Amino acid sequence: MPATTGSPFDKRWIRLTATALFILSFLGTSTGILAQSRFHITGKVTQSTGEPLAGATIVEKGTSSNVLAKEDGTFAIDVSNQKSTLVISYTGYAPREIKLNGQRQLDIALQSANSNMDEVVVIGYGTTKRKDLTGSVASVSGKTISAIPVPNIAQAMQGKLPGVSVVSQDGRPDADVEIRVRGGGSISQSNQPLILIDGVPGTLSDIPPDQVKSIDVLKDASSTAIYGARGANGVVLVTTKGAQEGKTRIGYNGYVKFNTPAKYLGELAPYDYLKYVWANAAANGAAYQTPFEQVFGLGANAGKNTGGIESYRGLHTDNEQKLVYNNSTSSNHDLTVTGGTDKTKMLFSVNYTNEQGMKINSYLKRANVSFKLGQKLFDNLTFNLDTRYTDIQDMDDEGTTNGTGSILSTAYRFRPIATNHILGDTNALKTGNIEQYGKNSMWDMYSPAARIADFDPLSISQAIRVIGSLDWKIIKGLVYHTDLTLNRAWGQKQYWSGAIYNNYVDDAGNHLFAGAVDYGKSDSWGSRWSNTLTYDFNIDGNNHLNLLAGQEVSNSGGTSMDIQANHFPSNFDKATAFAQINQYDQVNGTSQFSSSVTVPSRLLSYFGRANYALMDRYLFTATFRADGSSKFSPDHQWGYFPAGAVAWKLSEEPFLRGINWLDNWKLRVSLGEVGNDGISSNLWSQSWTSVTDQRFQYDINRLRQSAYDFSSSTEANLNLKWETTITRDIGTDFSVFKGRLSGTVDVYWNTTKDLLMLTSVPGITGFTATYANIGQTSNKGVEFSLSGTIFQNRDWRITAGGNINFNRSNIDQLAPNVTGLYGADWGGIASYPTSDYILQAGHPVGQVRGFKYAGVYTTADFDYNNGTYTLKKGVPDLGSWITVVHGLGATDRPSGQYAYPGLPKFKDLNGNGIIDQNDVSVIGNMNPKHTGGFSLNASYKDIDFGAYFNWSYGNRIYNANKLATLYGPKESGVYENKLNIMKNSYKIYDVEGGQLVRLTTPDQLDAANAHATLPLSYEEVGAVSTLGIEDGSYLRLNTLNLGYTLPKSFVSRAKISNLRIYGSIYNVFTLTGYSGLDPEVNTDPSHNNAVYPTTGLDFGTYPRPRSYIVGLNLTF
């Protein structure tokens, strides 16, 4: 070991080790080459129906010796030892191992893999066979995952696992994916399950789908309790493909993907746009109206456009949305090389994904290299090395703005009439209030496409992870396993925004300054060491025991620094600005910088598990884990998590053995406790931190003064402890008709107590919130999954599978001082009520509050007298919250009255005559009644076909995007286009004889609004009402695959063992009644940093593409 003072695991040491191992691996391979074969074995591989399985692989276990079955299923192989074991495998079938014991002739029938009872399932710190499971575990194979060409494997899990809800953020190339196992019990804390990649916490988006061998999701405490403090939200175990012994295999998978928009938002067409905005401008005043008329040649300012507004009738829409997002092409390449001997196995894999977003300037590029090595050091000692390097370049991030959304989602607000279609005086664009406020919606220079193109939010990250492990078979059945993981990651934020984006441009288009940069670097480190001892033994023929004891310690942290500067000289470009960040203009510009070191997150754990099988019929599991976490005060650091389960294999009972059609039938019952420590460190003690936000640095004599703030804005709570989830599960697994039909049913009831809630405290303490363990939630549900072979013969094989999940989440109890009110605040102060969500005991999380829409005020609601509309007695008035309504004069309504014909009317729930905060009620539940997925797979000879559906039923969507078009922001909002639903909104202006006319009398208003379905939208406050609550049910044909495997006889001439070409369509169609872009809504689950989840909010969404994929799988 080098005599440096640093960590023993510094770079030099790693380099030395790697070199040594590399040399070792060559030695291992060469020994393999020297191995000899002597015994000749022949045989035939068939399906259970007797049909031959051409192409099945026959391997002598522990060697590289392998052959393929011929067309008639027969094979011949030379083995080294009469007592060798043959492993026979074929995709889609459960592999079998057969001990030769001197046999020279074998007939082997493979069972379809649908009979999954023999499938190996990964559980915490070990594996078991599905038939021996006592807990609730859902699994999906790597093959299914890689069939769906998405960059994030989580998306490919959607609809395939019972009890696991997968919702992707939206269509952005780097979309986050939210995974919920049985609903999730927490409110303030993360409900994301613990994701372990080969046993190490990681991120699903870092793993190329091609490298996944299997994904197992542990759902109940009997399986998750082994992960103690981190297991409450379920555990997703991703196993990547390992090194295989046998001759060297080279696999290549690649595809090209064409992405195309599935839908654009409907916006007002030119004529309707002019009519709407002209009236809106008039309502805001002549200073808005006149330049608008001049630009388009309308009304009194028609100029040379003698036809006025009529000249635009029928003009096609110049849709800015199509410039902002449109077709793109992505590609993906995977290359895997694997091979080895019984002593040394290795795998080398490279992946490159270039996922291009449909939005201009958005992409995700990921390169991934992994190397795995398995080396038998002695007969009883194996060393494994697993390294992965990931490099990601991500250009995407776009924030949302209150009241509007993202630039992308509001592209429809740009004028739908291109400059060359304007018939008036385009010089007027640079006058008056258009020049002041209308640039973003009227000027080409500031169009959404131009602004997006001028913003480069590039994030770059590199990560390396190394796992070294040893397995020592001490005596028969007793195995010691140790593994050490080291990881490091480096991130860079290189955000550049140019002159247009920052408004550094004069009216003539000259760039006064080049732009602004936000430049950050961060790094993180982590280490983990775990040790387990497993003892597996038979006490006697009827009593089998498997014991596990283990210890684990982990430690992680990081540092970051960030520099921001703006107003770079106009001759600078992006590269020079990043390279010379101190050259910003010091007169007009500002800069700030900060650095920080995170508080390390540490975990120290001890755990154990006992599995006891009685007569292979009665299975018992007991698990216990003790976790010490640095996130809590010394008095509350340790948590203890017990769990137990019982399973009864009914099909093994003598009284059921006689039933031929019953292959397997098992009943399971489990009960246990798990924890959730998903909070940041140091919430239990109050310390100080230096202030980086310059607004909170005082200024004396125009000089910023450094400042210290409390390091947390929440009041420290010494008593914080774990959030504990108790899970109860009863399940059954069955398989009938020789594996042709199998399924699982689970009923569960999870209770999360001591919720780690961000809770409000009275402001008189100097704090408004603290974290406390208060309240309780529960999830109850039923999951069904069923899969089977519908038809099978020599050429055909048709299978289907599906799952359906019913989950009812509920807040059982909230502390009395929690009002439960919180806001998505999508409109900032311009939306009402500001607390548009509520938590209530007896109801689930995700309830939206607002008014109940009751149509518009009609002229019949008022007494009309000399221009004034006075509400009739008994008709409720709008409250003062509605504030300013453009277009209404002082005498149009009596003083103190807010209602006017056309304004939205809401239900006056308390009947006091004023529609105000007391009439706000829950108007929508964002939780589905059930969700699920189903698939249909068929193969005919060498052609395979697959269709994957998923659905959600009974949930509501909070369509804030729609609500944001239903009110009338002032200034910059005046000239914006609206969604085309506004064609049918109430009018108080109309065009008569080419002139805009204010409608005042009841007759005029009634005549113009006979078909109005939506209210007048000239008020500055957007009401949250049932107008924005829509049914979010959908059924999506998520993926459609068609593949063709070229005949082996044909490709084998080119030394190719397998060649498949395929075409897929992703996001084929969606059946839904939802009016927004896509009913799968999850763009921002905590919008505007809401304290609790803003479930079901559709705002600022990046549309999902429909993708057409062509690809090939090739194996040498």
Next chain:
Amino acid sequence: MRRIINYLIAIALCIGIAQCKKSFLSPSSPSNVDDGFVTSTPSETFKTLSWCYANYRQNCIMGVYRWNDPIGSDAETYPEANSSNNINAELRPELLTIDAVATGFNGLYTTIAHAAKTAALIAEKQAYKNDVAGGKPTDWTQLYGEAITIRAFCYFELVKHFGDVPYGYENQYVTNYSLNSRFDIYDSLLDQLKVVEPLMYTLGQGGITAERFSRPFCDALMGEIALYSGGYQTIRTDVSNLYGKVSFNKKGSEKLGCVYARRSDYLDYYKLAETYFQAAINNEGTAHLVTSDERTYTQNPFQRHFQYFADLQISPESLFQLGNIQGGTPATTSEYAYAFGRPSDGGSANAAPAKTFGALRIIPTVYYGEYQNGDKRRDASVAVTGSNGDGNEKMLTFVPGNKSAGGIATNKWDENRMSPPYTVAQRSSGMDWPVLRMADVILMLAEVKAELGESGDAIALVNQIRERAFGNASHDISGLTGDSLKDAVLEERKLELLGEGTRRWDLILSGELPERAIAIQQEMATMVGDLKTQGYHTFSNGNVISDYIWTKSVNLTNPLTYDTPDSTNPALYPGWRGQYNYSTIQNGPKVVGTTHNVAIQGLFTYIDPNGATAAALQSAGYVKRNWGIDIVKNYTIYQANILSGITSADDPPRYYWPIPSETISDSKGKVTNGYGMPNP
């Protein structure tokens, strides 16, 4: 091999045991620093107070209450129709939502919590104890006094705006709390300030400027606390035994669980106020009333004070002005000039000048009827024109709205008067927030002395202010006593401090708010009646407001104007308007045309729209514009905006804000909102 494994196991065990050390699970980060570190030196300690001042600026003063103080009087009002922004100013708090000012309320307590924590840490330091024993102000005693003053100042603001509030619960986890009597809070604050005041630096001492709390500010604050304890105010009658032994003299009737009253022993508190206000003047250090004007192109020492703000400097007249900085990302709240300044229709960025909302409008009867001729404060205080945002002056209108609509506005803060104006973005000019100036203290002392019957002293103080306003002693007051003296002091405060958020409190403390509200409503009615029937209204000082005026765009060599010696020049009179010459700014905003100024005819005299003068003006290029007629047309809006919560001289004025829902609902019924305001 076995040996190697044995070693490995041994090492493993060692590390495992070593890591079981308690410290392994209690990590820390150098980014988080402890109490000892942040109070290791005076300059480190000030950084904790730096946050307090900044938080006050960002989250407290910007709370809505600071906006409503200056628009809820008989001199100032709000420009928009049917807005929820001025419900409190209208004195109709029952219409407020319960959490309308939760940010401001909680922000003040957060500032209190930080300041209290800092004070507690300093108090434990041996260095501080030694300095106290030394009996002279040092950096440590100043910092301690500053922290205590910040805490007291925030509590004072809380009581002013919320009435009786929970007191002294900062930095505690509380489950049991209740309302404290405001009079007890005031007494407690005075007790604490008395201790720290002698050991604070005066202005100029120890490098302290008016952008920090100093000894004279602390003195003035004590004076204000005493005055607010002794003055009239609306107290609660719906909470039993809230005020303990304090007895009251009531005024008007009891309504909605409250009554207008002052404590019977009020004179004791006026005496205290007199002592402390006098101390503020005695301890002023480098601060002083600005009575001279070094500018060669104009002579207006009153305006000179406001010019310091536009020059981004500290005015020597300030006892405290809240520090700010220009630009910045994100920008600090230099909202004052935007909210209360001379209006501009400019866009939010790159405009000449950028948008100025102008939430504060001057009631026209005050502008027209109350200034005496020769009072240099009128034009420097009230703007009849604003900016168009493209380098051009624009006539304001009386049509309800904001920016150039909404009526005549304040002129004390005008981005045009910066050199150069900050045209990059709105709300970021960097002007300090004015909080307390010497003229205010002098006139508060005059008010207290008038109440205490020390007429001669009071008159002398008022005349100090008048001599500055008029530039000579010929407008001095004399011979007044009793109520007429008190009225004169109030009137002087009204004109001197117009638009600075004091008039409303003067009305409340004097006990005259309801009567004066009714009076201004009647004055407006009379004016509107005349405008309606005869097209103009004449005020007692001879000024006339008319339905119409005539204006014309003209070119001035220097488009920014000052006091004018020639009241007949329609482009220069009234003074203190025009525009900065934006074409001189390199890479500056767009400037349109060359005739940047507005010449006004008929602003103070009646011109018959059908007469020869009007015709002559129109042929000379003048355009007839709506003026008073827009008040007539929108009279209902003006009625609603001007103190509409007072309908009879008997009404208790309800000027408080609701305590936010969280503090009420967690109190288990011990804290409620009174005065007819909503409860959760």
